[in-house]
Amino acid sequence: MLPPWPARSPGPRPVADRLCLQGILYVLCIDIAWQLLPAELGFGSGQTCWRRLERWQQAGVFDQLHRTLLAELNAAGRLDWSRACVDGSHIRAKKGGRRHRSVAGRPPEDR
Numbered sequence: 001m002l003p004p005w006p007a008r009s010p011g012p013r014p015v016a017d018r019l020c021l022q023g024i025l026y027v028l029c030i031d032i033a034w035q036l037l038p039a040e041l042g043f044g045s046g047q048t049c050w051r052r053l054e055r056w057q058q059a060g061v062f063d064q065l066h067r068t069l070l071a072e073l074n075a076a077g078r079l080d081w082s083r084a085c086v087d088g089s090h091i092r093a094k095k096g097g098r099r100h101r102s103v104a105g106r107p108p109e110d111r
């Protein structure tokens with residue numbers, strides 16, 4: 001699922017994807033700043049891990065991973081869809097669709 005690394009990339013040899021993923025997970029699980037990722041763990045610098053996370057996010061890796069995981073869990077009967085919820089509040093209305101104005105940001109007298 002990971003995008004291929006450019007054959008002619010400038011700079012030093014890139015840190016292995018697995019090590020960067022471990023560094024990303026470490027930062028997120030321990031809840032530390034990227035620049036505080038300990039170099040002695042061998043995951044690469046916090047900046048390297050952050051850049052790789054950004055690159056993978058832009059390539060849609062995590063969306064694809066999420067869809068694949070859901071499909072495999074569903075095929076194995078491991079999902080409880082009775083507890084699922086659909087939320088379309090962040091989806092744009094199609095062209096010609098009705099637009100609704102939010103009243104949440106207006107003062108009470110304007111509602």
